[in-house]
Amino acid sequence: MTSSDLWDEDTAEGYDDISAERFAPRVLDPAVDFLARLAGSGPALEFAIGTGRVAIPLAARGIPVTGIELSQPMADRLRRKVPAERLPVVIGDMATTTVPGQFSLVYVVWNSIGNLRTQDEQVQCFRNAARHLSPGGRFVIELEVPAVRRFPPGQSAVPFEVTDRHVGFDTYDMVTQQATSHHYRRLDDGSVRYGYCNFRYIWPAECDLMARLAGLVLEQRVADWAGAPFTSDSESHVSVWRKPLDAAAQG
Template sequence: MVSSDYWTEDVARRYDDASSDMFSREVLDPTVDFLAELAGDGAALEFAIGTGRVAVPLAARGVPVSGIELSQPMVDRLRTKMDAASLPVVVGDMSTSTVEGEFSLVYLVFNTIGNLREQEEQVACFRNAARHLAPGGRFVIELWIPGIRRLPPGQTAVPFAVDDDHLGFDTYDMATQQGASHHYSRQDDGTFRYGVTNFRYIWPAECDLMAQLAGLEFEARYADWHRTPFTGESESHVSVWRKPLPAEAARAAN
C-alpha cells in the first residue's frame, strides 16, 4: 500500500474552493504555457491529476492529456469538468500505476511528489515517469523548497499562512525528512476547520539523483513557471529532466 494520504470525498468536495487562488489565470496561464511548450505535438501525462486544475486547461490547448490519481473522489470531481474520453485517468498510485502509450511530457505540480512519504516510493515515481516517456520526452516537477532554514533551534514548526481566514504551518522531522502541513480554516459560521496533510520533503539535489537513477538527464531548473532564474534564495523550483534518445543513451553507456 502506498504511503500517500488518501483524499476523501469530503476533501475532494472542498478542494477547488479551498485552493481557489491556484485556479486563477495568473497562476494557471504560465503553468499551462510552460507545459504546452514542452509537450509540443505529443501527449502529456499528469501524475496526481486531482480535480484537473492543470490538466483541463492544458487539454483545452489541444494537448492530449491522461492522468493517474490515487483518490477516486478527486477523479469524480474532475469528471464534472471533462469526460473520460477526453481526459482518461487511471485510478492508482503514481509510483507504480501505468497508462497505455508513450508521452512527450510527464509532469507533477503543486508539490505532489511529496505525497509519497518514503524515499523508495519517490525513486519509483521517477522511474515510472521515465517508463512512460518517449525518447527525448521530459519529466517536470514543481516543488517548494523546505522552509527549515527558518527554524530556530528547538522549534519544529514554520508558518506559511497567517491571516483572518487561514492559519497554516508546516512541522518537520529533520531526521526522517517527514513533515505535515496543518491548516486552520475559518468557516462561514465563524468556527475553524482543522486539516492536516503529510509529506516527505526533498531537496533539488536529491531530485536530480532520483532522476539519474531513473535514466533521466537534468535539463533545466527555474524558480517558477515564468522561468525566473533559480538561486539559493528561491523558495520553489520547476525542474526539467529529459529521457535520452537511444543514440545518446548508447554513447553514455560506453
C-alpha cells in the same frame, strides 16, 4: 500499498474552493504555458491529476492529456468537468501505476510528489515517469524547497500563510524528512475547521539523484513557472529532466 494520504469525499468536495487561488489565471496560466511548450503536440501524462486544475486547460490547448490519480473522489470531481473520452484518468498511485503508450511530457505539480512519503516510492515515481516517456521526452515537477533555513534552534514549525481566513504551517522532522501541513480555516459561520496532510520533503539535489537513477538528465531548473532564475534564496523550483534520445526502453 502506498504511503500517501488518501483524500476522502469531504476533502475532494471542498478542494477547488480552498485551492481557489491556484486556479487564478495569474497562477495557472504560466504553468500551462510552460507545460504546453514542453509537450509540443503531446501527448502528456499528469501524475496526481486531482480535479484537473492543470490538465483541463492544458487539454484545451489541443494536447492529449491522461491522468493518474490515487483518490477516486478527486477523479470524480474531474469527471464532472470533462468526459473520459476527452481526458482519461486511471486510478492508482504515481509510483507504480502505468497507462498504455508513451508520452512527450510527464509532470507532477504543486508539491504532489511529496505525497509519496518514502524515498523508495519517490525513486519509483521517477522511474515510472521515465518508463512512460518517449525518447527525448521530459519529466517536470513543481516543488517547494524545504524551509528549514528559517528554523531557529529548537523550532520545528514554519508558517506559510497567516490571514483572517486561514492559518497554515508546516512541521518538519529533519531526521526522517517527514513533514505535515496543518490548516486552520475559519468558515462563514465563524467556526474553525482543522485539516492536515502528510508529506516527505525532497531537496533539489536529491531529486537530481533520483532522476539519474531513472536514466534522466537535468535539462532546466527555474524558481517558478514564469522562469525566474533559481538561486540559493528560492523557495520553490520547477525542474525539467529529459530522457536521452538513445535511452534504452525503460522496464
